[in-house]
Amino acid sequence: MTIHELKLKFLQIRDYLTDDVNELLDFTKKEYVQNKISIIEYRDLVRELEKLGAKFPDIFINNSLIH
Template sequence: MNVHELNMKFLQMRNYSPENVNELLDFTKKAYIQNDICINVYRQLVRELEAQGAEVPESF
C-alpha cells in the first residue's frame, strides 16, 4: 500500500478527503492498531507521510 492507496481508502471509509497529511497519519495508526495493516506497511506509510510533512502532535 502507498499513500495514494491510503488516501483512496480514507475517502472510501470516511466519505471525504483528508484535510492534511496529519489526518492520514492518524488514519494509518488506527488501521495498524485495528490490525488492518501489518507493521511493515505501517512503517512504510509513516515514513512516506513524514516525508510529506506529517507530524505527531507535541504533548502538553
C-alpha cells in the same frame, strides 16, 4: 500500500478525500492498531507521510517510553 491507496481507503471509510498529512497519519495509526495493515505497511506509510510533513502530536513524543 501507497499514499494514493491510503487516500482511497480513507475516502471509502470517511466519505471525504483529504490531503492533510496529519489526518492521514492519524488514520494510518488507527488502521494499524485495528490490525488492518501490517507493521511493514505502517512503517512505510509513516515514513512517507513524515517526508510530506506529517508530525506526531507533541503529547506522544513527550510521553514516549522510548527516549
